[in-house]
Amino acid sequence: MSSPSGKGFNAFAMAQQQFDKVADYLELDQATKELLRWPMREYHFSLPIRMDDGSVRVFRGFRVQHNDARGPNKGGIRFHPQETADTVRALSMWMTWKCAVANLPLGGGKGGVVCSPHSLSMREQEALCRGWVRAVARNIGPVTDVPAPDVMTNAQHMLWMLDEYEHIFGGKYPGLITGKPVGMGGSLGRTEATGYGVVFTIREAMKELGMKPAETVAAVQGFGNVAQYAVELYQRLGGKVICVSSWDEGDQKAYTFRKKDGVDLAVLRKMTDRFGGIDKKKAADAGYEVLPGEAWIEQDADVLIPAALENSITGENAGKISKRVRLIAEGANGPTTPEADHVLQERGIFVIPDFLANAGGVTCSYLEQVQSNMNYYWEKDEVLGKLDVMMTSAFIAVSDTAKKRKLFMRDAAYTIAIARVAQACKDRGWV
Numbered sequence: 001m002s003s004p005s006g007k008g009f010n011a012f013a014m015a016q017q018q019f020d021k022v023a024d025y026l027e028l029d030q031a032t033k034e035l036l037r038w039p040m041r042e043y044h045f046s047l048p049i050r051m052d053d054g055s056v057r058v059f060r061g062f063r064v065q066h067n068d069a070r071g072p073n074k075g076g077i078r079f080h081p082q083e084t085a086d087t088v089r090a091l092s093m094w095m096t097w098k099c100a101v102a103n104l105p106l107g108g109g110k111g112g113v114v115c116s117p118h119s120l121s122m123r124e125q126e127a128l129c130r131g132w133v134r135a136v137a138r139n140i141g142p143v144t145d146v147p148a149p150d151v152m153t154n155a156q157h158m159l160w161m162l163d164e165y166e167h168i169f170g171g172k173y174p175g176l177i178t179g180k181p182v183g184m185g186g187s188l189g190r191t192e193a194t195g196y197g198v199v200f201t202i203r204e205a206m207k208e209l210g211m212k213p214a215e216t217v218a219a220v221q222g223f224g225n226v227a228q229y230a231v232e233l234y235q236r237l238g239g240k241v242i243c244v245s246s247w248d249e250g251d252q253k254a255y256t257f258r259k260k261d262g263v264d265l266a267v268l269r270k271m272t273d274r275f276g277g278i279d280k281k282k283a284a285d286a287g288y289e290v291l292p293g294e295a296w297i298e299q300d301a302d303v304l305i306p307a308a309l310e311n312s313i314t315g316e317n318a319g320k321i322s323k324r325v326r327l328i329a330e331g332a333n334g335p336t337t338p339e340a341d342h343v344l345q346e347r348g349i350f351v352i353p354d355f356l357a358n359a360g361g362v363t364c365s366y367l368e369q370v371q372s373n374m375n376y377y378w379e380k381d382e383v384l385g386k387l388d389v390m391m392t393s394a395f396i397a398v399s400d401t402a403k404k405r406k407l408f409m410r411d412a413a414y415t416i417a418i419a420r421v422a423q424a425c426k427d428r429g430w431v
């Protein structure tokens with residue numbers, strides 16, 4: 001599910017290749033293949049925005065709806081200077097598979113605007129959000145396509161978008177969009193959802209591997225939203241986390257913070273900024289060993305949780321993974337390169353692939369959508385309880401497929417997701 005960027009790299013070509021491989025394995029018929037390897041609908045538009053200095057700038061916007069055979073399209077909106085139609089297409093396809101593997105009654109979509117939000121005032125960003133909605137208002141909606149925040153968009157952007165939509169249609173439609181602020185249609189539990197979801201899948205994997213959480217040690221990469229809540233729940237299950245890592249903006253490099261008798265989450269949180277950056281001086285004063293950024297991967301641990309960014313387990317460093325490691329849960333999107341994946345498979349390490357392990361985020365967005373459509377909101381425990389049930393069944397379905405078909409977990413997850421979407425297209429009589 002990664003979205004690596006770089007010169008010459010085309011994310012959509014890669015998404016299609018991944019799909020083709022599984023489609024051949026599943027022996028899908030030609031029409032189903034043709035349908036699923038392209039988005040069903042795409043909207044490309046120009047957004048003329050009046051800037052603060054009185055001039056008008058025209059931005060490019062997109063919404064891509066990959067497939068909605070299983071339910072309304074779902075997926076974020078990115079504000080990014082390097083956004084391209086192909087990136088949005090790839091991400092929309094990956095959303096279809098992610099929703100399907102989590103067994104959500106949703107399809108896949110993605111949107112974007114080519115822009116650099118850091119160089120825009122709040123008023124200009126608001127104008128962009130409202131302009132984006134005006135451009136696609138008739139093509140999105142609570143029962144057709146439900147956007148969400150993504151790279152460089154947040155709850156405030158979602159609320160401006162919702163407000164514009166409600167102005168156009170003259171009613172209240174909180175189910176239009178997710179990622180809204182709590183109290184304004186947002187769901188409790190969303191902050192914890194992705195990190196907790198990672199640990200729900202780890203707990204299930206440990207049952208299969210005969211490991212007891214309380215007797216295990218984990219090493220974590222990252223200390224942002226996903227990593228912090230993964231550490232929280234892991235420790236609550238009795239497990240020990242011996243290190244986390246983070247990016248240091250000043251030094252322009254990453255560090256690993258280790259405490260062999262277990263990191264103290266409350267202490268670390270106090271010295272962490274809102275971007276997940278840990279203050280290395282304060283950490284050293286609190287007795288943490290400050291090691292190089294890559295050190296997290298070579299720790300003497302049973303479990304690795306990459307929860308920072310893509311391409312962090314590579315062909316080069318996979319060999320440094322300790323012999324003790326039996327389980328890797330991919331909290332981040334695309335943390336493992338294909339070469340590294342090969343090494344992990346040869347070593348027999350059990351990998352919970354990203355689009356299953358971190359599906360807690362989209363699952364909680366779905367629960368927000370449900371609450372918004374009812375205009376009735378659950379307590380946090382109820383949300384997290386449902387999340388646990390849904391993540392657990394998603395894990396069990398993938399792991400059963402892996403065992404039955406003798407596949408690695410990543411291949412099993414793709415197989416299950418694509419088979420479900422193909423079946424929905426067939427059942428509807430589309431192919």
Ligand code: NAD
Nearest residue numbers: 194222223224225226245246247254276308332333358361
């Ligand atoms: P975040 O911005 O809150 O945190 C990222 C963390 O990674 C920070 O602690 C940062 O310092 C650290 N980091 C950055 N570069 C690093 C490096 N080179 N080495 C070590 N640490 C580094 O982000 P997040 O929301 O926690 O997301 C983390 C990953 O999980 C991303 O791949 C994201 O796409 C994925 N993800 C997040 C969600 C979600 O709900 N937040 C859902 C699905 C997937």
